[in-house]
Amino acid sequence: MDDKTPDGDLHAPELYLNRELSQLEFNFRVLAQAKDPAVPLLERLRYLCISCTNLDEFFEIRAATVRTALQFGGPLPPDGIAPARALELIHDKAAGLVAEQYRYWNETLRPELNAAGIRILAHSSWNARQKRWLHKYFRDELLPVLSPLGLDPVHPFPRILNKSLNVVVVLEGKDAFGRKGGMAIVRAPRSLPRIIHLPPEVSGGKHDFVLLSAVLTAFVDDLFTGMKVKGAYQFRVTRNSELFVDEEEVENLASALKDELASRGFRPAVRLEIAEHCPKPIVRTLLQNFGLTENAVYRINGPVNINRVTQVYDLVDRPDLKFPAFKPGPAPLDAEAPFETLRQRDVLLHHPYQSFQSVLDLLAHAAHDPDVLAIKQTLYRTGKDSKIIDHLITAARNGKDVTVVVELRARFDEEANIRLADQLQEAGVQVMYGVVGYKTHAKMMLIVRREGKKLQRYVHLGTGNYHAGTARAYTDIGLMTADPDITADVHDVFQQLSGLAPSIKLRRMMQSPFTLHQGILRRIEREAKNARAGKKGHIIAKMNALNEPTVIRALYEASRAGVRIELIVRGACCLRPGVPGVSENISVRSVVGRFLEHSRVYWFRNGGKPEIFCSSADWMERNLLRRVETCFPIIDERLAARVFDEELANYLADNLQAWELREDGSYARVSPAEGEMPYSAQGSLLAKLCD
Structure with a gap:
């Protein structure tokens, strides 16, 4: 640190940590949870998979952003690290994280799972009976949907979908047409299960699993009859997953996003994961086809899609190896008379320790209350089969004026939110997509109710999404209130979102x-x-x-x-x-x-x-x-x-x-x-x- 910095400019780059490197540090902390012996075994498996999934998203978004800056330029971040140098630092730190993930998986976690009767079987450990069953499974369930592609002038390198499982195969000999062997690509369709549960009568264990990648590489020679397979190496490519839509230039944001989503899986590559024993010439060929350099390749000592092992957590019913179940405590809200409660006092919700059901109860009651005139809601993420959506649709069908601001640009939920918007509109809900150039990330619900000769507003505000699933996994604060200033502020924000209202001065909120x-x-x-x-x-x-x-x-x-x-x-x-x-x-x-x-x-x-x-x-x-x-x-x-x-x-x-x-x-x-x-x-x- 420069001795002059403390008395000098607070803009000095030395005073700022790099955002991407700091984000990678977080994933080391997640991995530390996986390595903590005080954490139940299957939870440790889940933490390992979370650290891997987080790393996927990091490359899809953060590393991709740095690559874009390298290509198109732009101002340096506060830390002053140029994109080219940032990518080098990212590679070094990410490579260290990946090495630690697989070292822990191979040396500690997998053996401990095995000792607990939960076996993820490697090819080298299959007995004759398991191998026969898996070979039959390959021929009956996998082979009919696989389409291997030999690489030659007539068959150029295929398009590889983002984060899909693939095998590059080195061949020797000639096929039926007399074509000499070389390289071929086998792509695993998304329809195939990534983890296979062996029947107990076949394997002898109740919880024996095999990864699809292991089955593909073990029996890939069945796809190339008459040729000799010299090597088969699994790989996976990660692509830039940011969507680029010029909102000011499109007439229909939903339609434009649909077009972008269709191509998201094939955007520029940012990372190549490859089996560690893959020969260097093949790695160079893959890098050339993906437009990548050496600082984007990660050699993997194990399955390239290890995060898929998270399915084992749900497939294995072993409460002794998971966190003890808990029941969220109730909130002090009378589900039968929520408005009476809120007229008397504010209600605070602390999720997941207190139930998200109180939010659902408030909305459900409003949907059926004949005195409720209008409901306004923001939705960023909701999850599948959302009760929130059911209640909003019920309210609309019961004659309430229901307005929902759906944020179509919620990262990785764009497709789900487009479907959600269509579903709400079909039910008569007025749907808005927020403001051009600004994601609507606010979490608010406003209910307008006639009480005697006046209209009374009730509000729910939160730090998290209206998503019952994450409300059991994320910590968040929610506030229910009838405070006149706060409810008026929320009303004004909704008015601003729904129209072309001028800048407003809020009373209590920012x-x-x-x-x-x-x-x-x-x-x-x-x-x-x-x-x-x-x-x-x-x-x-x-x-x-x-x-x-x-x-x-x-x-x-x-x-x-x-x-x-x-x-x-x-x-x-x-x-x-x-x-x-x-x-x-x-x-x-x-x-x-x-x-x-x-x-x-x-x-x-x-x-x-x-x-x-x-x-x-x-x-x-x-x-x-x-x-x-x-x-x-x-x-x-x-x-x-x-x-x-x-x-x-x-x-x-x-x-x-x-x-x-x-x-x-x-x-x-x-x-x-x-x-x-x-x-x-x-x-x-x-x-x-x-x-």
Whole structure:
């Protein structure tokens, strides 16, 4: 670190961590959960697969973005690392992660699963009976749908679908037409199961599995009768999965996205995974066909699609090898009379510890209540067979005016959301796609009800999606309220989304892209001003990621002024803590546990009159400047104390699943100090809030 930096420019690149490398660090923390012997065995398998799936998405989005910057140029990120150098650093760190994933799989996890009676059988371990059954399975179930393609001037290299399983085969001899052997590609259609459960009467074990990749490589010679297979090597290519739609140039966003989705699987390649023993000439041929260089190849000691093993978690009924089941605690909302409850008091929901059913109950009641006139809702992700959708359709059929803002550009959910929008429109729901150039990421529901001679509004606001599935796996905060200021604010935001309304001044809430960014900066500066005046300045914030440079600089300035800043950032964090004279008053921790930390909570001491907010927004450029987000205060003092205790103080006390970010960008796992009791934030909430 430059000695001049602390007294100089807070724009100095040395003060910022690289976003992509920080994101990769998060996946090392996920992998650490897989390696933790205190975690049940099948949960450790699930964590390994999550780290692999996360890495897929990292290459599809983050690494792809860096490659695009290399190709087309653009401003350097705050860390000052040029795209070419960034790709080299990404490769080095990702290669280390991949090596660690497969080392753990081969040397520890797979043997432990085997000892527990859950066997993922490698080709080398098949006995004669298993091999006969699998060979028959190959001939009966796989061979009829496989179409091997020999590579020659008439048959050029085929199009390879994103993340699909493939085998490159080296052949010797001549086929029926006299063509000399060379190379062939065998593509595994998506219709084929990636993991095969062997019948107990065949294998002798109740939980014996074989990966499709192992079966393909074992019997691939059946596809090339009369020729000799010299080698068969599985591979997988990852492609850029960002969708590029010029919204201002298209007349129909849904139609344009459908066209883009059709080609997503064949966009430019960003990564090649290949069996580690594949000869170098074949690797070079694959790289040439995919337009990649050596810093995009990853040699794999095992199945290239190891994340598919996650299916074993659901196929094996072994509660003793999984986290203990839990039942979310109820929320203090009367499902039969929810509006009466909300007229009396606000209701706070802390998922997954408290049931998401309360949200469904509120919407279901509104759908059937004859006094409810209108329902407005934002939808970003909902999941399959969503009760939310059922209730909205019921409301529309019952004569309510139902308006839904469906975000078609929700990454990897675009196709599902297009189908969802069509389904809602067919039921008579008014569907909107948000605002050109801005994703609608806000989580809000507004219900308008006639009560006597007046109209009363009720609102649900959240930090997470209206998705019952993730509500059992992600931590999120939800607020139900009839507060006139907050409900009026939500009404105004919906009006702004549905029409061409001018900029609005909200009463209690903050909103991206208009007031949230500046609102956060003003509050950080207020803490700095108080500290300079000799008062205590203190900020605690919890979020998924932090990369917005203006906010980071404001936090540096506040730290210099003496403000104590405690950040709980689950994933990528570009702020560098602990720099003398700059960020020595800032600590950053990440908590990785049973549930995915997803809630966003901001607390400011405010001279002894604390403010606490919950939000759909991380402190990222996209959330603060290029999305529609909401940030809402917790006004009720009792509920504000709950949010502070459960989401902030609780996580700052964790010494089992917390990691501290160090100045160099690495993370160190927190452990109980001598004489200190072990404490898990998530474990505490399970015990406190669940039945």
